[in-house]
Amino acid sequence: MNFEVDSHAHFMRQAIALAREAADCGEVPVGAVVVKDGGVIGRGRNSPLLSLDPTAHAEIQALREAAQALGNYRLEGCTLYVTLEPCTMCGGALLHARVDQVVYGAAEPKTGAAGSVLNVFGYPEINHQTQVIRGVLADECAALMAEFFQQRRKEKKAQEPHPLKDWALRNSNECFSNLPDWQWLPQWRSDLPALQGLRMAVVDEGAQNAPLTWLCVHGSPAWGYAFRQMLPQFLAAGHRVVVPDLPGFGRSDQPKKESRHSAQWHVQILRELVQALDLRNVVICAQADGGRLALAAAQADEARFLGSWLIDVWPLAEQPAVRRELFEQAARKPGWDVARAIQGQAASADEARAWNAPFAQSGHRAALKAWPRVQSELPDIPAQLLMRWAGAGKLCLQGPESCQAAWLRAVPQLSESVQIWRQTQHASLVPVTDRGGAAAAVEYFAP
Numbered sequence: 001m002n003f004e005v006d007s008h009a010h011f012m013r014q015a016i017a018l019a020r021e022a023a024d025c026g027e028v029p030v031g032a033v034v035v036k037d038g039g040v041i042g043r044g045r046n047s048p049l050l051s052l053d054p055t056a057h058a059e060i061q062a063l064r065e066a067a068q069a070l071g072n073y074r075l076e077g078c079t080l081y082v083t084l085e086p087c088t089m090c091g092g093a094l095l096h097a098r099v100d101q102v103v104y105g106a107a108e109p110k111t112g113a114a115g116s117v118l119n120v121f122g123y124p125e126i127n128h129q130t131q132v133i134r135g136v137l138a139d140e141c142a143a144l145m146a147e148f149f150q151q152r153r154k155e156k157k158a159q160e161p162h163p164l165k166d167w168a169l170r171n172s173n174e175c176f177s178n179l180p181d182w183q184w185l186p187q188w189r190s191d192l193p194a195l196q197g198l199r200m201a202v203v204d205e206g207a208q209n210a211p212l213t214w215l216c217v218h219g220s221p222a223w224g225y226a227f228r229q230m231l232p233q234f235l236a237a238g239h240r241v242v243v244p245d246l247p248g249f250g251r252s253d254q255p256k257k258e259s260r261h262s263a264q265w266h267v268q269i270l271r272e273l274v275q276a277l278d279l280r281n282v283v284i285c286a287q288a289d290g291g292r293l294a295l296a297a298a299q300a301d302e303a304r305f306l307g308s309w310l311i312d313v314w315p316l317a318e319q320p321a322v323r324r325e326l327f328e329q330a331a332r333k334p335g336w337d338v339a340r341a342i343q344g345q346a347a348s349a350d351e352a353r354a355w356n357a358p359f360a361q362s363g364h365r366a367a368l369k370a371w372p373r374v375q376s377e378l379p380d381i382p383a384q385l386l387m388r389w390a391g392a393g394k395l396c397l398q399g400p401e402s403c404q405a406a407w408l409r410a411v412p413q414l415s416e417s418v419q420i421w422r423q424t425q426h427a428s429l430v431p432v433t434d435r436g437g438a439a440a441a442v443e444y445f446a447p
């Protein structure tokens with residue numbers, strides 16, 4: 001019996017490999033093998049799209065190959081393994097071919113003809129009887145389908161048109177192409193109510209059911225590129241990463257009027273994004289004012305969040321004068337060099353291009369103009385939430401000493417359990433966090 005179970009799994013794995021080949025060709029991933037006397041004599045993978053043939057299901061292909069191999073259109077003594085429950089056509093073909101046994105993986109509730117919708121093998125009046133064995137490596141086979149359709153929905157969503165609102169501006173994608181360490185294509189979203197039709201760029205990588213999701217939120221004047229060194233580390237740990245570019249920044253649409261920007265608006269967008277993606281077990285990974293926005297979003301929906309890594313995030317009114325002055329300059333001076341403010345002299349030519357791209361054209365600086373006011377509107381620090389995270393070992397503050405001291409003044413109880421990561425460099429607006437920092441965070445926040 002064990003031998004039989006093992007051999008069913010053994011041949012199903014071969015069918016799964018064929019299903020993967022189908023997926024690689026853009027076909028729905030179904031694979032099948034025909035086995036006789038312990039050997040595979042026919043293989044098939046689903047290919048109706050490429051072959052322009054509605055009958056080119058994996059089972060049919062495998063039956064054809066097996067019949068050729070045997071030199072007989074009747075496949076007596078054969079077992080067909082298929083990753084998905086056969087449809088009526090394939091069920092009929094299996095009966096005509098007089099296959100002894102069909103073994104399938106995942107059930108197909110919409111078109112399955114081996115018991116799900118109907119059962120073509122369940123008529124004793126038909127002279128040939130084919131035995132059905134269900135559910136071999138069912139989870140693996142079902143995951144293959146789920147993954148395929150998830151990917152297809154993602155691609156479809158990326159192609160949906162998002163017309164540009166007449167009160168907004170858009171940068172061309174070319175401005176952001178070929179940036180080093182940044183191969184991430186965003187999903188475009190305009191469906192969140194708070195966006196009012198603006199197109200927002202959201203990088204969403206990793207499995208939806210990952211044990212941990214990093215919500216990476218940039219501050220002004222950065223965008224998702226600020227997290228370029230962290231993404232590969234988070235993904236390598238098997239986590240999901242969601243990186244929005246806030247409207248007005250990065251690759252997202254930019255309202256023409258600075259009055260469209262408010263702290264409350266950005267918080268609402270983050271809240272709606274977290275809900276729309278149904279993010280759970282979220283750890284905030286945030287930089288500068290993005291941290292304050294993300295904390296407010298977390299406070300409104302606490303159950304979804306596990307903790308926070310705050311990089312150069314400052315409590316209200318504690319931000320050093322030099323930073324406030326930088327934001328005021330950005331608001332006033334039309335030629336303010338964004339890259340220089342973000343990374344100083346350290347920026348490479350590519351990095352400078354990445355930081356300046358969102359604001360390269362005149363009229364594209366409403367967010368920068370609005371930011372001093374947006375900063376003044378930032379909501380209060382959620383002290384209770386921070387204390388709870390710190391108590392659970394899920395709060396990490398990274399920044400210069402003065403930043404950490406400011407936090408401990410704002411929430412003195414944090415001193416007992418918060419994790420502190422020192423960062424001496426604070427002249428620039430976006431501290432470059434290296435891969436090592438991300439690896440330490442993966443370890444610290446591990447579920």
Ligand SMILES: [Zn+2]
Pocket residue numbers: 057058059086087088089090091
């Ligand atoms: Zn079929």
